[in-house]
Amino acid sequence: MGSTSDLPVMQDAIDILKEFGITVDVDIVSAHRTPEKLFDFGKNAHTNGYSVIIAGAGGAAHLPGMVASLSPLPVIGVPVKSSNSIDGWDSVLSILQMPGGVPVATVALNGAKNAGILAAQIIGSSDAEILNKIQSYKEGLKEKVIKGAEEVQKRG
Numbered sequence: 458m459g460s461t462s463d464l465p466v467m468q469d470a471i472d473i474l475k476e477f478g479i480t481v482d483v484d485i486v487s488a489h490r491t492p493e494k495l496f497d498f499g500k501n502a503h504t505n506g507y508s509v510i511i512a513g514a515g516g517a518a519h520l521p522g523m524v525a526s527l528s529p530l531p532v533i534g535v536p537v538k539s540s541n542s543i544d545g546w547d548s549v550l551s552i553l554q555m556p557g558g559v560p561v562a563t564v565a566l567n568g569a570k571n572a573g574i575l576a577a578q579i580i581g582s583s584d585a586e587i588l589n590k591i592q593s594y595k596e597g598l599k600e601k602v603i604k605g606a607e608e609v610q611k612r613g
């Protein structure tokens with residue numbers, strides 16, 4: 458993520474990935490403030506054992522796109538609504554509107570949980586154990602909705 462101030466939002470991705478038993482490496486890298494670190498991370502992530510990169514940033518959020526330009530790995534972008542943001546649109550549009558050839562899979566504003574699930578699904582496409590966990594997770598979602606509907610109906 459671009460700043461420690463993004464951590465409260467990005468924590469959702471960390472938590473869900475850990476729930477799926479996936480190793481997470483968490484770091485602060487900024488295209489604007491630490492360009493050399495960004496270049497080093499982006500160029501070497503695929504040979505350093507990473508499978509998927511989740512990049513969260515707010516404001517003029519160049520981090521996800523720049524990581525995607527440097528790395529052959531799939532990059533998931535999380536637009537973070539930072540404190541001085543233009544309602545989050547600044548971050549959403551700067552992550553979403555990538556030029557052809559350099560995709561960033563952009564989730565909803567502050568959608569770090571979905572970013573974590575999507576990363577798990579990408580990893581799960583070649584890992585049966587993780588795929589199973591994702592299936593169970595989705596079953597859990599379904600059961601929650603069914604139980605909720607039953608409660609509502611009981612109350613009349």
Ligand SMILES: Nc1c(C(=O)O)ncn1[C@@H]1O[C@H](COP(=O)(O)O)[C@@H](O)[C@H]1O
Nearest residue numbers: 459460462487488489514515518519520
């Ligand atoms: N968008 C970027 C980048 C980048 O894209 O390189 N680096 C930091 N930031 C963002 O600036 C916001 C404010 O950061 P501070 O709270 O540190 O001032 C954060 O949401 C961060 O992601």
